[in-house]
Amino acid sequence: MGVTLLSAVRPAQAYNTPWGKGLSRPEDLVISLATFSPGDQIPQWFGHTALVVEDRRYNTARLYNYGMFSFGDGMLMNFAMGRLLFWVAPAPVAPTYQFYIAEDRDVRVIELNLPPEARAEVAAFLADNVRPENRQYLYHHYDDNCATRVRDIIDKAVGGQFKEAFSHDDALTLRGHTRRHSQHLKPMDWLLMFLMNNEIDRPIAVWDAMFLPEVLEEAVLDFEYVDAEGNTQPLVLRTHQVFKSSRAPTPEAPATHWPFWLGVGVLLGALSALLGWRAQRHPERRGPRVAFGLYLGAFAGLFGLVGTGLFVMAAMTDHTVTYWNLNLLLANPLTLLGAFVALRVAFGSEGSRRGLRLIWRALASLAILGLLVQLVGLIWPAIFQNMLLPLALLLPWVLGSAAGVELACKPTERTQSEA
Structure with missing residues (x-):
């Protein structure tokens, strides 16, 4: 096509x-x-x-x-x-x-x-x-x-x-057939799977x-x-x-990429938690706070833009394959807001710390809800959407980032309350 x-x-x-x-x-x-x-x-x-x-x-x-x-x-x-x-x-x-x-x-x-x-x-x-x-x-x-x-x-x-x-x-769904042709470029493969809802998961x-x-x-x-x-x-x-082309033929089945994305998600989430811990350990130093805020802001901005793009497509376009997309539980406009607030914290906005914690608590709750919905979908096919690739990357990243925010922002709040 x-x-x-x-x-x-x-x-x-x-x-x-x-x-x-x-x-x-x-x-x-x-x-x-x-x-x-x-x-x-x-x-x-x-x-x-x-x-x-x-x-x-x-x-x-x-x-x-x-x-x-x-x-x-x-x-x-x-x-x-x-x-x-x-x-x-x-x-x-x-x-x-x-x-x-x-x-x-x-x-x-x-x-x-x-x-x-x-x-x-x-x-x-x-x-x-x-x-x-x-x-x-x-x-x-x-x-x-x-x-x-x-x-x-x-x-x-x-x-x-x-x-x-x-x-x-x-033998395959529309998602499976799509992935046979997109899996050779992992980032685009992931993006396509993130953007599409359960219309492509029904039996065909x-x-x-x-x-x-x-x-x-x-x-x-x-x-x-x-x-x-x-x-x-x-x-x-x-x-x-x-x-006859010299290219390799299209695979008969989609590749198993979720372990790769899980590894990336765990790495990103762990690094976020580590940077948040360093910011907590050294509240008097500007460098750890800036490093954490910039790191969180960069990735939250990236995933937030993707999620916001999906939100706009689902709400305002004729791309029916994006409607009611459960991946919005993993990345959405709130993620983008979390990026902006993280940058404010990075550059010294003490008043933004509480807001950042609330945002990331909400994002962590939504991500966990996404996991639960995926598990329920396994036994209730009517609502099933294959979220495996988005979950593998975004769930550990969101949870690790939320943990990092709790660590980085809590000391300042304690200090303020004691004062």
Whole structure:
């Protein structure tokens, strides 16, 4: 579903195809599925797919790309608000393949074994779908993307048998499939898992997993359907590997990263507690207090910004995958407030110490509540959200930081009360 910025054919050529003008004979048409393996950029991590229509009598071919979008017309704001418009466009086949080859990405083509009438219907639909009045659609990463659009076209071509054949449960959730493609970059993998709620933790069918081009390709390779005469036909007529990438293939299952993040969280939390202890031991010295406040402010600012971003997305955008996200118990706008107050304490604001303790007591309570909700979700699937990676990092950090705040701020309060 990798987003592509490839140029489409010129508008004058977009509809100037034999099948677009009704000139193609069904028996001369070839419909193929093109699959492109993942690339380096984040939108390319999930791969890409397209349909190719060829008329062998007219020696004409077009690749129909459902991954088109524009950086203009408020694209960034629309993306932030969850209202990103994509569209389908025809593109020349050979230059498109060369684009992916230059990026060292697999180019694999499957010629579909469809009856002539179905080939003609698919070609006519695509020719009509690229018209300006028809081409746009509201993109959704899991429910409506380049792969699901192609999947639905194939399903219609075989009378709905494709969906029926893959209605059984998939071994992974949407979260698991996402992590297969994001796990190679741990920070981004963690961030994606933090931002998404339990919508991606529900059981899914293999059909739903076809939001991934490679899952769609595997399903096509395995599929047989019953034709109009009652005969069983393989959907694949022939395959062709146009280019083989030197990249490692996508893992079949997500990696176990929580021990890594737990180690990082324990380290960050322990260091916070240690710095708070040093500030307590040396209340007369400015250095330990500043070190603790700056350290706490830096990480609370980082995680607070992430949590506040999630809060804004959940409250104000159409990104439904962020709604009612339990990870807000671990990092939220209160975390960001805790960062500002920590910096005030670092630079000598005695009056902010009590407020800092109250904030971090609240944050620690919320984090513990997050752990409890996760445990309850294990026995009550309706509320389950896989919080493992966020919990592994943030729970020990929050608890360690709260302990550090108690240590660093308590002496001054005692001294003030005695005075």
